[in-house]
Amino acid sequence: MITIMKHQLANGLRDSKFLVMAALVLLAFITNSFIYAERYQLALDDWQESIATTTEQLSARTDNLQNISEYAQRLVKPPTVLAFIADGGEDRLPNGILINAFVYRNPSVKSRGNDMFALLPNLDWVFIVGTLMSLMALLLSYGTISGEKRDGTLRQLLSNPVSRASLFTGKYLGLLMVIIVILAVGAAVNITLLLFLGALPLSEQILLAIGWSILTSILCISVILLLGMAVSSITHRPAVSLVVLMIFWLVAIIAVPGLAKLFGENSVSVPTPFEVRRDLETSFEDIWYNAPEGAGSWHSNPEYAFSKPARLRAETVSRIISEDQKIRNRVNDARIKQAEMVRTLACVSPAGLLDDALQRLCRTGIHGYKAFFETARRYQQQLHGFVVARDRLDSHSPHTVYSWGFGVTPNTFSSLPVEFGTFPRSHVLWESGGLYSEQEVPFVHLIVFLAVNLQLAIIAFIALACYDPR
Amino acid sequence: MFGSLFWKEIREHLLTFRFGAALITTFVLVIVSVWVLGEDFVVRNNNFNQMSDSFAQQNREVYVPSQISPVVLRPLSPLSIFAKGEDEHLGNAVQISRWSVPVDADDYLTVNNLLHSIPSFDLLTIFVFAISLFGILLSYDSICGERERGTLKMLCTNTMKRGVIFAAKFAGGVVILAVPFLLSLISALLVLQFIHGIRFIEIQWVAISLIALLGLLYGALFIGLGMICSTLANRSSVALALALLLWTLSVILIPSAGNSLAAMIVPLDSTEGLSKFVQESNTEIRTKMAEFITQNNINLSSNGSSYIGGMQPYWFDGELQWLLDHMKYIGFYEQLFQERADQLWKLYQSYIARKKEQYNLGSLLKVISPAQLLRHSITALAYTDYSTHAEFLEHCRRYRQAILDDFRNKGLFDRNIHGFFTRYEMSDFASEEIIEQRIQERRRRADSGDEFAWRIESFGALPANYFPPFDYSGGGPNFEAALWPTASLALMIIGIFALGFVVFIRYDVR
Numbered sequence: 001m002i003t004i005m006k007h008q009l010a011n012g013l014r015d016s017k018f019l020v021m022a023a024l025v026l027l028a029f030i031t032n033s034f035i036y037a038e039r040y041q042l043a044l045d046d047w048q049e050s051i052a053t054t055t056e057q058l059s060a061r062t063d064n065l066q067n068i069s070e071y072a073q074r075l076v077k078p079p080t081v082l083a084f085i086a087d088g089g090e091d092r093l094p095n096g097i098l099i100n101a102f103v104y105r106n107p108s109v110k111s112r113g114n115d116m117f118a119l120l121p122n123l124d125w126v127f128i129v130g131t132l133m134s135l136m137a138l139l140l141s142y143g144t145i146s147g148e149k150r151d152g153t154l155r156q157l158l159s160n161p162v163s164r165a166s167l168f169t170g171k172y173l174g175l176l177m178v179i180i181v182i183l184a185v186g187a188a189v190n191i192t193l194l195l196f197l198g199a200l201p202l203s204e205q206i207l208l209a210i211g212w213s214i215l216t217s218i219l220c221i222s223v224i225l226l227l228g229m230a231v232s233s234i235t236h237r238p239a240v241s242l243v244v245l246m247i248f249w250l251v252a253i254i255a256v257p258g259l260a261k262l263f264g265e266n267s268v269s270v271p272t273p274f275e276v277r278r279d280l281e282t283s284f285e286d287i288w289y290n291a292p293e294g295a296g297s298w299h300s301n302p303e304y305a306f307s308k309p310a311r312l313r314a315e316t317v318s319r320i321i322s323e324d325q326k327i328r329n330r331v332n333d334a335r336i337k338q339a340e341m342v343r344t345l346a347c348v349s350p351a352g353l354l355d356d357a358l359q360r361l362c363r364t365g366i367h368g369y370k371a372f373f374e375t376a377r378r379y380q381q382q383l384h385g386f387v388v389a390r391d392r393l394d395s396h397s398p399h400t401v402y403s404w405g406f407g408v409t410p411n412t413f414s415s416l417p418v419e420f421g422t423f424p425r426s427h428v429l430w431e432s433g434g435l436y437s438e439q440e441v442p443f444v445h446l447i448v449f450l451a452v453n454l455q456l457a458i459i460a461f462i463a464l465a466c467y468d469p470r
Numbered sequence: 471m472f473g474s475l476f477w478k479e480i481r482e483h484l485l486t487f488r489f490g491a492a493l494i495t496t497f498v499l500v501i502v503s504v505w506v507l508g509e510d511f512v513v514r515n516n517n518f519n520q521m522s523d524s525f526a527q528q529n530r531e532v533y534v535p536s537q538i539s540p541v542v543l544r545p546l547s548p549l550s551i552f553a554k555g556e557d558e559h560l561g562n563a564v565q566i567s568r569w570s571v572p573v574d575a576d577d578y579l580t581v582n583n584l585l586h587s588i589p590s591f592d593l594l595t596i597f598v599f600a601i602s603l604f605g606i607l608l609s610y611d612s613i614c615g616e617r618e619r620g621t622l623k624m625l626c627t628n629t630m631k632r633g634v635i636f637a638a639k640f641a642g643g644v645v646i647l648a649v650p651f652l653l654s655l656i657s658a659l660l661v662l663q664f665i666h667g668i669r670f671i672e673i674q675w676v677a678i679s680l681i682a683l684l685g686l687l688y689g690a691l692f693i694g695l696g697m698i699c700s701t702l703a704n705r706s707s708v709a710l711a712l713a714l715l716l717w718t719l720s721v722i723l724i725p726s727a728g729n730s731l732a733a734m735i736v737p738l739d740s741t742e743g744l745s746k747f748v749q750e751s752n753t754e755i756r757t758k759m760a761e762f763i764t765q766n767n768i769n770l771s772s773n774g775s776s777y778i779g780g781m782q783p784y785w786f787d788g789e790l791q792w793l794l795d796h797m798k799y800i801g802f803y804e805q806l807f808q809e810r811a812d813q814l815w816k817l818y819q820s821y822i823a824r825k826k827e828q829y830n831l832g833s834l835l836k837v838i839s840p841a842q843l844l845r846h847s848i849t850a851l852a853y854t855d856y857s858t859h860a861e862f863l864e865h866c867r868r869y870r871q872a873i874l875d876d877f878r879n880k881g882l883f884d885r886n887i888h889g890f891f892t893r894y895e896m897s898d899f900a901s902e903e904i905i906e907q908r909i910q911e912r913r914r915r916a917d918s919g920d921e922f923a924w925r926i927e928s929f930g931a932l933p934a935n936y937f938p939p940f941d942y943s944g945g946g947p948n949f950e951a952a953l954w955p956t957a958s959l960a961l962m963i964i965g966i967f968a969l970g971f972v973v974f975i976r977y978d979v980r
Contacts, residue, residue, distance in 0.1 A: 017711040024715070028723065035730045042737055049742045057749075074745070089587020092559065109583075114738060115560060116829040116856045118845055119589045120726045131722060139711060147707075242710065243488040243607055247495050254599045255499060258591025262506040265581065274521045274578035339584040366584060 004167055008144075008174025013181070021136040022182045028132060029186035032123045033193035036084035040199040043079030050076040050096075051427045058423065064415045065394075068423060069101035069387045070403055075379070077372045078430045081206060084194065085213050086358035087124040088365020095369075097376045099426075101383040102403035103321060106328060107373065126358055129183070129217040130351035131253055134224045137179055138245045141228025143238040144171050145464060150237055154467070168461050172229060179221050187214060209361045212441055216361070219449035220354040226453055230460035233467065256349035264342030270334040276327065283323045291316040305398040305411040314400035314412060321402065332373065339366045347445075350452070357445035367440070375429055382424045390414060471630055472638050479642025483608065492604040493650040497657070499596050504658035507551045507592055508666040514579055518546055521563070521578055532932050535882050536800075536891045540937075541565045542869065544575070544862045545944035547853045548668055549677060553594040555854030559586045564866045568874060569807040571815035572866040573822070575859070593658070594848050597685045598841045601651060602692040602721055606713045609643050609696030611706035613974065618706060636697070636974045640967065643693040648686055655682055677851040677947035684851075684952075687959055688844045692717065694966035701973045724839040732832030738824055744817055751813070755806050762802050768795040790899045797887045804883060804890075808874070829856075840962060843955040850951035858945045865942045872938045893929045 054073045061067040077095040091113030098105040121127045148154035157167060191210065194200040228245055235241040271279070294309035295316040304310055343359075343366060346352030359365040384401075391397050394414035401413045483489050522543055529540040544562040561577030577583075589595065616622035625635060659678070662668045670678065696713045703709035763770070769792070836842040849855035877883060882890040898904060 016708070020711070020715055024718065024723065028727075031727055031731070035734050038734045038737065042740075046740050046742060049740065053742065053746065092583075092586040094583060114733065114825050114828055114832075115556065116825055117729045117732075117832060118556065118725075118849070119559075119587070120729055123726055123730050127726065132718065135714070135718060139714065143707065238707070239611070240487055243491050246603060246607060247491055250495070250600055250603055251499075254595070255591055258589055258595060259502065261585055261588045262503070262510075262591055265510070265585070266506070270581045272517055272579055272581050273576075274517065274524075277578070278524075335582045335584050338582050342585060342588065365587070369584065 004170025005174040008171050009177050017139055025128060025132055025182055026186050028123055028128045029190040032084055033190050035123060037194055037197035037199035040079050047076050047078050050074055059420050062418050062420045065390055065418050066415045068418055072098050072100050074098055075376050075426050080364050080368055082209055082362035083364055085125040086362045086364050087122040088359045090364055093369050099376060099380050101387045103325060104380055126355045130354050133221055134253060135249060137221050137224040138228050138249055140175055141225050142232055142242045142245050144229055145232040146235050146241045147238045164465050168464050175225050176222055180218060183217060212361050213358050216354060216357045220350050223350045223449060223452050226456035226460055230456050233460050233463035252349035253351045256352055257346045260342050260345035264338060264345050268338040268341045270338050271331060276331050279327050280324060284320055287316060287320050302411050311400060314402045317404055318402045336370055353445055357442040360440045360442045379426050379429055386424050472634050475638035476642050479639055480645055483646045488607055496600055496650040497654040499600060500654035500658050503591050503593060504551060505661055508662050511551050512666050515546055517579055530931055533929055534891050534893060538937050539565060539567050542866060542940045548670060549674060549852035550854045552592060552681060553848045553852040553854055554590040554592045555849035555852060556856045557854035560859045566870045570811050572863055573818045597688060598844060601685055601689040602717060605647055605689045605692030606696040606717055608646060609693045610700055610710045610713045612639050612697055613700040614703055614706045614709050632975050633971060636971055644690045647689045673946055681848050681851055684844060684847055687963060688840060691840050691963045691966060694963060694970055698970040698973055701977055720839045721841045725836050725842050728832050728836035731835055732828050736828040736831055739821055747817060751810050759803050766798060768799050793888060793899055800891060801887050840959060843959045847952040847955040850948040853945045853948055857951055869940050876938055
């Protein structure tokens with residue numbers, strides 16, 4: 001078995017196909033380093049700039065609790081260190097939320113993506129492993145057994161005292177070693193370059209994520225290899241196994257993600273932005289026109305703030321705002337649910353499964369977005385809690401803590417100065433690990449990969465075992 | 471001679487496993503994609519029509535010129551079924567406002583922006599990946615396969631010219647590729663016609679036939695490429711590896727790397743500068759407005775009615791001084807906001823220029839990739855590319871200018887400025903009695919149950935032709951923009967055919 005493995009490995013490494021493909025993969029890994037180093041730097045700059053801006057704006061508003069709590073902060077998603085492994089289309093995902101102590105607006109895109117470009121996959125590990133290396137694995141494996149059948153060498157091999165099991169295992173391990181060599185070299189070069197360019201702050205969590213990512217990638221490639229060998233064992237001519245495998249590759253790697261989007265969109269319904277707008281308007285009108293008598297009026301004199309109409313008005317506006325937020329939350333949750341559905345559907349393809357697993361590990365894509373969004377909501381609650389607590393301390397305040405969207409009505413709650421140090425800040429949440437606090441190791445994905453590996457190995461082995469060399 | 475070789479090539483392929491596999495795969499993929507996207511288009515189009523009606527209604531309900539802020543729409547392209555292009559994430563509604571120059575469109579139709587990072591599986595994607603891959607699979611062993619079997623030697627010892635052999639093989643391959651391709655395309659069109667009930671107009675049919683032709687050209691290119699590899703390599707497995715390598719480079723790697731590299735070499739400026747400018751100028755304008763109020767001793771609130779911003783419905787029940795104060799004040803800040811809009815637009819222009827620069831560099835890096843050329847030309851034909859969107863925005867900017875010019879001609883910013891925010895004439899404020907009379911009259915109407923008596927709505931909406939209409943047809947197939955990528959694609963085919971021809975003529979059949 002060891003001899004066969006060595007033979008396969010040596011053969012693989014000497015093959016011109018292999019050399020060219022390996023060069024391509026290595027080139028992709030090197031390009032990846034430069035692209036993501038630059039991206040990380042830009043994202044970091046943007047994030048720090050946004051923190052600086054909010055710090056400046058907030059510290060200029062410490063004279064008045066109303067002022068500071070009303071200021072619309074733009075929370076920007078902190079840069080994802082591991083985007084080079086699984087990009088997850090970060091460029092086109094919303095990464096900024098406008099927020100104050102009372103409301104948030106729907107997340108918007110504020111990255112440096114260029115909308116003039118057609119949407120194409122980026123050169124991350126998911127692409128390199130899932131697309132490039134899977135093609136390579138197919139090319140290495142499609143002829144392993146059917147080629148030997150055609151050439152008649154399989155007959156000779158089997159006439160030696162070699163068991164079919166060890167023949168199969170030897171061939172498989174040899175091919176796997178070839179792939180692992182390329183992956184290891186590529187990943188090592190990639191990580192070294194990123195470290196050198198200063199775009200990879202190492203921590204235990206990040207090292208763990210990289211390790212898990214490499215393991216998942218190897219399992220994914222192994223699935224492709226075993227599939228190649230299975231088809232190769234079943235068919236008798238390499239040309240046929242090639243066509244079958246190429247069509248599989250086309251469907252699984254290229255078509256499935258797009259098809260998953262088409263079907264996922266239909267299976268979970270999400271209101272269009274136009275419908276959302278209409279819902280918001282209706283809900284506003286419902287509450288406002290049915291408000292208790294006096295709620296609509298407003299006077300700027302301080303005595304009015306303590307009157308009954310002012311309280312009614314505060315209640316009405318708070319209801320409008322909370323309904324408003326409920327509608328927005330519902331839409332956001334539906335969007336996330338739909339996107340997750342699409343991702344789950346895409347998992348029928350090994351590349352989709354790999355993509356999802358790596359995105360979970362790296363906290364990018366929809367998973368990163370979800371974490372970002374949750375953290376932002378948590379921050380808003382924290383802010384609101386702070387404002388309410390502060391307001392309680394002021395005995396001169398009417399204690400009607402509400403705001404009409406992004407503008408505070410004067411004289412509704414405390415306007416005492418705030419100590420800037422006590423005001424909750426968003427970046428503290430990120431820095432204390434908000435986005436990366438829970439490392440999610442995709443065990444389900446790993447188990448599925450292992451199970452598929454096992455299944456394909458059995459199929460391939462049975463097909464080989466049934467081969468009649470006569 | 472050519473004919474018999476050509477037929478032989480076709481006959482040999484027709485019953486092969488790979489032809490069957492290619493036929494079934496293409497057919498299934500095309501039908502699924504067109505079916506789902508066609509349904510999606512019908513839904514989107516219904517939503518669009520609803521939205522369009524609602525905005526038309528909204529555009530009609532204006533009572534004073536300061537309320538004029540129409541929402542204009544770009545109709546959907548039915549050809550987006552075949553190539554979704556950039557249509558998906560660019561949006562198609564623009565609110566024309568005096569205080570800002572339109573730089574991008576709002577999206578009221580796309581349901582989920584979280585899916586923007588996943589490309590749609592449209593016909594264009596099938597062309598780019600499947601047609602090219604099948605082209606290679608059909609042709610990689612057309613020459614070295616015959617050599618391996620030894621039939622090439624016999625073929626070449628005949629009196630036949632080698633050029634004829636090559637041309638016949640090429641033509642046969644193209645026809646064989648065209649069969650699954652055209653078959654599935656025609657079925658897809660039938661599905662659209664008879665199941666979804668989508669009717670295309672003449673110019674769209676021209677565009678569709680051009681799209682089909684482009685797909686064929688693209689497939690032919692890869693057949694030529696496969697044949698070159700087949701001639702250069704001695705064994706079919708080597709030929710295949712070589713062809714797939716070229717395919718990976720030109721279809722997958724170069725387009726992806728081109729975008730990313732361009733983004734790396736020409737990074738876009740942060741938009742932080744833009745939002746900072748907006749914030750700072752807001753503060754500045756607010757300060758100026760406050761100064762203006764104190765300097766000119768303006769009293770803005772009277773009898774509880776006040777004019778807030780530019781878009782509020784306005785009802786008026788004040789004295790002459792109130793009116794005069796508002797005329798002065800509004801004249802002052804309208805100009806400030808309009809100037810700010812121009813300044814912001816200038817900043818945006820440099821930002822957009824940078825984006826354009828990045829895009830151009832990306833196109834240059836990708837120019838050797840036929841997949842990219844195909845994408846360019848097909849999205850231009852389906853008018854779902856960025857330039858169609860840019861053209862729409864340009865129309866919007868011109869429309870905004872037209873509205874502002876119209877206002878200026880009517881003197882709404884200077885000599886008739888009261889007409890900008892109220893429907894009363896100056897003469898209605900000539901004397902105390904006239905004002906008092908009006909107040910009495912309104913009070914009487916309000917008492918008798920007219921809830922709009924105090925409101926601007928009692929005037930009725932402005933006539934529909936009060937401001938210029940938006941004349942934009944919705945774009946159409948952009949044949950001009952599709953020309954250079956198509957020409958490059960054609961040149962590439964000629965080049966590849968010539969190269970293959972030369973290689974084959976020098977080929978040693980032994």
